[in-house]
Amino acid sequence: MKKNLLLPIIVVGLVAATVAAVRIYNHKNEDNRIKPVFQSMPESREPKMAPNDWLAKQKIYPHAGFNHRHYLNALSQAQALHKNSPSTRATWQLAGPENVGGRITDIAIHPDNPSTMYIGAASGGIFKTTNAGQSWENIFADAPVISIGALAIDPENQNILYAGTGEANASSYSFIGNGMYKSTDAGATWDHIGLEESAYVGRVLIDHSNSQRVFAAACGTLFTPNQERGIYRSLNGGNDWERVLFVSDSTAGVDIVQHPTNSEIFYAAMWERMRGLTYRRSHGTTSGIYKTTDGGDTWTLLQNGLPGGEEKGRIGLAIGQNNPEILYAFIDRKVGSNFFASVFKTTNGGASWQQTNDGTLSDLNSTFGWYFGQIRVDPQNDNRIWVLGVDLYRSDNGGASYTQLAGYY
Template sequence: MDKINVILKKNQRMKKTITLILTFSALILGAFIAVIITFNDKDVDQGKATSQLFEANTPFYPSHWMDYQRAYPHDYIKPESYISAMREASVQKNGSRDLRLDWEFEGPTNIGGRITDLAIHPSDLNTIYVAAASGGVLKTTDLGNTWVNTFTEASTISIGAVAIDPNNPEVLYAGTGEANASSYSFIGDGIYKTTNGGDTWENIGLNASAYIGRILVDYSNSENVFIAACGNLFSIGGERGIYRSQNGGVDWEQILFVNDSTSGVDLVQHPEDPEILYAAMWERKRGLNSRDSFGDGSGIWKSTDGGDTWEEMTNGVPTGSNVGR
């Protein structure tokens, strides 16, 4: 009888132990699920806020349905997901290159795509680089008689700007993503750099900038590189404004930010005083069926200390909510 009581007590203790373990496990699982739901809700709430901001009081169009299918469950397309998909597609394309058919161009020859920027070799005027809105970076060494696309290995071929180092013409920078706010400008995945005249390119950052309006290499110090970054067209935030690298693109710092929907779209350096810079800022945002190409954030800014500090120029230039690019 005593043995039976001992066995029963052991069974009861074991049941309590198992019950405690199951209860504790359920609590941990519940907390984990709650955290996941919280983060997902934040993403969804952010997407809804963006959607409501750009699409309020607009009718429902077929384009909405196409967009929502691709954005679900976040209600907006996450730029990092888009960039990841572009890079995966590039890997697949390059991996299957030997299996592709050879194509021969048959025309038409009376139309052309958008050219967003040019860079000319400072000592060899026969060498020119052309940035195409949806065609990569093309290079000619015979003043345009023949062209070679140097940007075939990158994950995106939409180029917004290209710049050549005036002190070392083998070094060039290309900013991906066309800065013109057309019906849909293809976004890029940051800044690329070549040190061999375009033979190879390397991505060096600002991956969330989406569109690049201008690249400026300091003629007095090639380590100083300035970027006018637009940020995402269809959502606020992201990497936008004026950025500077002081080590040839290894690191980047934001040196001018106006607001979360204002782009840095152009840059110029004083030809005699490299410390003087001018930046054009453009407030713009797009929805599926809405477009704002102006705002209080648009304007011209000036720096007299190489980009450390900036002051908006308001004397004699347009200001206000109706100012565009």
């Protein structure tokens, strides 16, 4: 027995000794490499130099002195810039909930009682408030998945809610969903109503003229191609679904908007995206904007004036409520190794498009535009739009210029 134990003890001892020797050897060699460098550097430290003097030397190098007037002038300029900064024109207050998990992916506001709101969280379920955010209740905590992509309230019966599960932002840690849910009692209880393999849902839209007709922009799985993706339509309040727009098994349906007066006209945004353990594809030739004039039976790809080729990434849509010929598209773009955020506008129902912004929004998405793609238009003013990227911007002139409302914090 002692002989059997002796060999492992010897082996462990040899390994430990070897590791220690290697560390000592490397440490000595490192000292030998560093020492000649420092020996070649002239001594420049002053005896008994106070820490603040030492710091000042670093700030003014290579000059011998510092002109405090320059500092005061720079301070005055900085204060003036801050005072006139567009980001100071908007005041924000946290409305909760404070215990929500992940990002807020969607907000649905009761059309007749704006104090009642629902929010969907990337990994926290659905929260409800009936007092304008003073308190919140998690109404989706018992569901099998708590990653929410989109919410919608029935305009004819506000007790009916739809929730598309699975955060549509194509992050490596966006949690998967299992399709569509419906509540008929203002969120107290929920029923699963299909599209189980859709994985992530970017938008849920209820026909404003017929609330039994519901559309879902299904993204499909992120790490593997699959067929259950694109634009889905239900004619019976979510009991049955049919896919009405499909581009490819790696192209997501991510957004859809409806004409405010012609209920048969819809615009849909499709987004080519796929991820793996070692790669990410969030731009491609199959990304694009489609239009239907027959309620979704047939679709036409819109191209005139829009980016082409492989530079198109995630797309967000917003339609004018006063002049529905006006449509805005917020497009994440990649040209070579450069990323851009651009807003395109049509004033003729998608027949032609023009880019609205100059360089103001170019860096809005940084290099991760798959998180954003959200644009909204004021229902009372078609020229006022909000664009959400890393920062929040607003335009009051149809996109010709933008004002920053909030930074990334």
